[in-house]
Amino acid sequence: MSDGVEWVIHSCTVLAALPDGQALPAAKLAEFHGVPPAYLAKHLQAAAAAGIVRSEPGPRGGYRLARPPAQVNLLDITLAVDGDGTAFRCTEIRQKGPIGAPASIYRRPCSIARAMWRAEDAWRAELAATTIADLLGDLLVSVPAQVLQAGAEWVRAVEINRRRAPS
Amino acid sequence: MSDGVEWVIHSCTVLAALPDGQALPAAKLAEFHGVPPAYLAKHLQAAAAAGIVRSEPGPRGGYRLARPPAQVNLLDITLAVDGDGTAFRCTEIRQKGPIGAPASIYRRPCSIARAMWRAEDAWRAELAATTIADLLGDLLVSVPAQVLQAGAEWVRAVEINRRRAPS
DNA sequence: GTCCCTATACTCGGATAGCAAGTGTCCGAGTATAGGCGG
DNA sequence: CCGCCTATACTCGGACACTTGCTATCCGAGTATAGGGAC
Numbered sequence: 349m350s351d352g353v354e355w356v357i358h359s360c361t362v363l364a365a366l367p368d369g370q371a372l373p374a375a376k377l378a379e380f381h382g383v384p385p386a387y388l389a390k391h392l393q394a395a396a397a398a399g400i401v402r403s404e405p406g407p408r409g410g411y412r413l414a415r416p417p418a419q420v421n422l423l424d425i426t427l428a429v430d431g432d433g434t435a436f437r438c439t440e441i442r443q444k445g446p447i448g449a450p451a452s453i454y455r456r457p458c459s460i461a462r463a464m465w466r467a468e469d470a471w472r473a474e475l476a477a478t479t480i481a482d483l484l485g486d487l488l489v490s491v492p493a494q495v496l497q498a499g500a501e502w503v504r505a506v507e508i509n510r511r512r513a514p515s
Numbered sequence: 516m517s518d519g520v521e522w523v524i525h526s527c528t529v530l531a532a533l534p535d536g537q538a539l540p541a542a543k544l545a546e547f548h549g550v551p552p553a554y555l556a557k558h559l560q561a562a563a564a565a566g567i568v569r570s571e572p573g574p575r576g577g578y579r580l581a582r583p584p585a586q587v588n589l590l591d592i593t594l595a596v597d598g599d600g601t602a603f604r605c606t607e608i609r610q611k612g613p614i615g616a617p618a619s620i621y622r623r624p625c626s627i628a629r630a631m632w633r634a635e636d637a638w639r640a641e642l643a644a645t646t647i648a649d650l651l652g653d654l655l656v657s658v659p660a661q662v663l664q665a666g667a668e669w670v671r672a673v674e675i676n677r678r679r680a681p682s
Numbered sequence: 683g684t685c686c687c688t689a690t691a692c693t694c695g696g697a698t699a700g701c702a703a704g705t706g707t708c709c710g711a712g713t714a715t716a717g718g719c720g721g
Numbered sequence: 722c723c724g725c726c727t728a729t730a731c732t733c734g735g736a737c738a739c740t741t742g743c744t745a746t747c748c749g750a751g752t753a754t755a756g757g758g759a760c
Contacts, residue, residue: 349602349603349604350743350744351604351606351743351744352743352744353603354603354604354605354606354608354627355608357627358608358609358627361627373692373693373694374693374694375693379612379613380612380613380614381608381611381612382608382611382612382615383608383611384744384745384746385746386745386746386747387744387745387746389694389695390695390696390744390745390746392694393694393695393696396694396695403693403694403695404693404694404752404753405692405693405694405695405750405751405752405753406691406692406693406694406751406752406753406754407690407691407692407693407752407753407754407755408692408693408753408754409692409693409694409752409753410693410694411694422627422630422631422634435516436516436520436521437516437518437521438521439518439521441521441522441525441548441549441550442525444548444549444550445546445547445548445549446546446547446669447547447662447665447666447669448549449658449659449662453659453662454657454658456657459649459650459653459654459657460521460524460525460528460589460650463589463642463645463649463650464589464642466641466645467589467638467639467641467642468638469641470637470638470640470641471634471635471637471638471641472634473637474633474634474636474637474638475630475631475634478630478633482626482630483626483627483630486626487626490621490623490626491616491621492616492620495614495616495620498614499614502613502614510692517704517705518704518705519704519705540731540732540733541732541733542732551705551706551707552707553706553707553708554705554706554707556733556734557705557706557707557734557735559733560733560734560735563733563734570732570733570734571713571714571732571733572711572712572713572714572731572732572733572734573712573713573714573715573730573731573732573733574713574714574715574716574729574730574731574732575714575715575731575732576713576714576731576732576733577732577733578733677731
């Protein structure tokens with residue numbers, strides 16, 4: 349699994365905690381998390397293409413959540429960043445080899461593929477059960493108040509600098 | 516996920532269907548499935564190291580299941596072939612950046628990692644619920660009798676050739 | 683004083699190199715067998 | 722005829738290239754703003 353998944357989830361959590369109407373550029377999100385700016389931007393583009401975040405160009409622009417935090421779950425983000433293909437790919441080797449039978453013989457996917465996909469469905473269901481709102485709620489009670497306040501202050505400072513004249 | 520996972524699962528199913536006491540070389544398993552022999556051998560080695568299959572050298576040697584089919588599940592095979600590491604790797608980015616707090620502040624893994632790992636646990640549980648014996652049972656009712664018989668005949672022919680004098 | 687225009691700086695978006703892990707392959711070490719030889 | 726020995730061929734096991742996809746980066750297109758000038 350790509351590291352970008354973790355970064356985008358963290359970024360979405362930060363975006364959900366922003367004051368209403370505020371956007372945050374990819375560069376600032378990268379600075380906040382201590383990750384490569386250009387690479388995080390690439391993954392945020394994927395999230396934007398999937399309709400998870402909304403991007404706005406120009407000064408005062410940046411990224412913001414496209415939907416309420418309770419409407420964005422971890423499955424959406426994971427599929428957007430890592431691709432929506434299944435991890436297990438059935439290559440239909442039952443059709444190959446000396447006694448391989450043509451596809452017309454079989455009415456259903458082979459038992460192996462069905463079992464693997466069933467496991468992936470369980471994984472997806474568990475991911476879909478957790479939303480950004482849930483994560484934000486957990487953070488508010490598990491992270492020390494001092495750290496939360498420092499984060500809020502940092503966001504405030506970013507916004508103030510953005511409002512300042514470019515001179 | 517590596518293609519080798521699919522190959523080894525198929526191979527284990529074939530090994531489970533073998534007459535009692537018979538072993539099958541990696542080259543024959545590869546021929547049966549129409550996959551690269553040397554590469555399948557590499558993955559079978561991993562399965563052998565994990566105690567899923569047992570290898571025997573020399574003529575009349577080959578691979579056989581190390582345990583009864585009901586005692587081998589898909590999770591065992593997947594972890595053996597693809598590695599037992601988690602797909603999601605938490606890089607602890609909450610400790611990085613301008614307001615990153617040291618690890619001593621936090622008493623538990625971050626909510627994001629916990630959610631991702633919970634999903635992986637669900638995936639593992641579902642995989643562990645399916646055994647090679649289950650797959651074999653499914654095959655016996657879903658695969659046409661003619662194909663099953665052709666497969667059994669092919670295995671018989673391999674064994675006969677192995678008993679023949681090397682001349 | 684008010685409105686408009688222009689220059690600016692900042693933002694995202696896609697196109698471009700670098701690298702690591704998976705993919706695929708090969709040859710050498712070890713062993714049970716088959717045949718030949720001696721008793 | 723029986724038992725032992727040797728040569729053989731077959732097996733796995735680990736070490737060696739190659740390719741695809743992920744990692745990381747940069748520069749160009751587009752836009753809201755800020756300031757200056759004209760009315």
